Amino acid sequence: MTIPDPSILRSAFGAFMTGVTVVTARQVDGTPVGFTANSFSSVSLDPPLLLVCPGKFLSSYQTFATCTHFAVSVLAEGQEDIASVFARSKSDRFAETAHHDDLHGVPVIDGAIAQFSCTTHQVVEAGDHCVLLGRIVALEQSGAPGLGYVSGRFFSLGxxxxxxxxxxxxxxxxxxxxxxxxxxxxxxxxxxxxxxxxxxxxxxxxxxxxxxxxxxxxxxxxxxxxxxxxxxxxxxxxxxxxxxxxxxxxxxxxxxxxxxxxxxxxxxxxxxxxxxxxxxxxxxxxxxxxxxxxxxxxxxxxxxxxx
Ligand SMILES: Cc1cc2nc3c(=O)[nH]c(=O)nc-3n(C[C@H](O)[C@H](O)[C@H](O)COP(=O)(O)O)c2cc1C
The missing domain is CATH 3.90.79.10 (Nucleoside Triphosphate Pyrophosphohydrolase)
Known part of the structure; x- marks a missing residue:
């Protein structure tokens, strides 16, 4: 099989409608790191597992590939600005965004419709990304509608x-x-x-x-x-x-x-x-x-x- 053209592949992947999350952790020195991710997926109910795929291009990649704890905040409708802040390089993302610490001291985003606090279950090498599997040890959820993403654009279905x-x-x-x-x-x-x-x-x-x-x-x-x-x-x-x-x-x-x-x-x-x-x-x-x-x-x- 021929390898698909990366831009065609990116566009085909992008046609899959997703929600939008912000994935967060702390560096060893305590500095918070986070990035916008739509590679989030639920994995298992028992044990409770989720996954997200950090790219090796991320400035925070090493932190996510080696962290013992991380958190995933599922963004709500109206939080497009937060998604953009956490996808943009060179800004103090946490100074611009209301957040609080979870039970592990990892920042989670205020107003997110779900906040999953995880311990790292497994990190799987996967090409130019890794698959970061988290075991959920705490979660908070609201009934609010989530922010959507497809073909490079946010949408608000609700x-x-x-x-x-x-x-x-x-x-x-x-x-x-x-x-x-x-x-x-x-x-x-x-x-x-x-x-x-x-x-x-x-x-x-x-x-x-x-x-x-x-x-x-x-x-x-x-x-x-x-x-x-x-x-x-x-x-x-x-x-x-x-x-x-x-x-x-x-x-x-x-x-x-x-x-x-x-x-x-x-x-x-x-x-x-x-x-x-x-x-x-x-x-x-x-x-x-x-x-x-x-x-x-x-x-x-x-x-x-x-x-
Ligand atoms: C909607 C959306 C979804 C994204 N999903 C992912 C993802 O799943 N994995 C990833 O590594 N980067 C993803 N990104 C890109 C990162 O958020 C972006 O490259 C990152 O914030 C750059 O951080 P850095 O400046 O610390 O390297 C996504 C961006 C957007 C806008």
Missing amino acids: TERAALDHGAGTTIAGAIVQDGDHVLLQQTPAGLAPLHCAHADRGALLDHLRDGLRAMGVQATLGQAYSVFDDTGARTHHSYFLATGVQSHPHPDVVALPIIDLPTHSYASPAIRTMMHRFAREASARSFGLYFGDTEHGAVHAPIQRM
């Missing part, structure tokens, strides 16, 4: 499907922007609401939201989807995301309120009130679920299980 499934009515995209122990909200004639915008082009939901936030003088990084619901009476579809950020320019409609006070305010609709009360509760535990439903019925897909 967001896009939610947006596209709702052909009728207006789509409202919003962000609950946390700034330390405050949250930035928008004062509307009907009451408080997350910073939001309404638009017709549902395919570009997140781009519109980012533009809308910038127009309100808010610099924010969007995180996981937090609440996706229909208001059938008003023929509107709502998608709200968690975000962290700051108000860089004052805007007459934007207020910063302490999270602890959120239950005392009045909101633009009962659905938004319910969402903001849940946010106040979940913020204290730093553990956020995802609501799917309508204004009457639905379920919070809560973060679940620790092993």
Whole structure:
């Protein structure tokens, strides 16, 4: 058999849709290292094993090929920026990204939909990569939708499907922007609401939201989807995301309120009130679920299980 042209092979491999992960470890001197990887795969339930393939071209290759512990964070919709930071050379990746240490002291990415903490099970030589097999000793998981990747592009299936499934009515995209122990909200004639915008082009939901936030003088990084619901009476579809950020320019409609006070305010609709009360509760535990439903019925897909 003839060896396939590398560019054709790369393009054929790239046609396989995947999620996106950030794989992390610490060098012997304690310095954290990490890279974006879509070569992640589940391997075994008993024992619990996963794999990822670090390339020999990585500056951190030796660390991954010899580490005793590593972690895999599965990125959420809205974490494209983190995927790009961990795929880019020459930036202080951890300074730019919210993270915390797992039980082994290995950094894991905040807001990831799953965080697997592993001990190294086996390292298998494999051409210009190795196969790093990890035994999972702890994991955290949220019900939030994951970020996708195919043919060199990120996609957000949950967001896009939610947006596209709702052909009728207006789509409202919003962000609950946390700034330390405050949250930035928008004062509307009907009451408080997350910073939001309404638009017709549902395919570009997140781009519109980012533009809308910038127009309100808010610099924010969007995180996981937090609440996706229909208001059938008003023929509107709502998608709200968690975000962290700051108000860089004052805007007459934007207020910063302490999270602890959120239950005392009045909101633009009962659905938004319910969402903001849940946010106040979940913020204290730093553990956020995802609501799917309508204004009457639905379920919070809560973060679940620790092993
Ligand atoms: C979506 C995506 C998936 C990637 N998957 C892998 C992978 O599975 N293995 C790998 O070695 N590099 C992968 N990369 C490339 C590395 O992330 C990138 O080369 C690395 O961050 C460079 O790190 P360095 O500057 O420390 O060498 C991927 C990049 C992207 C954008």
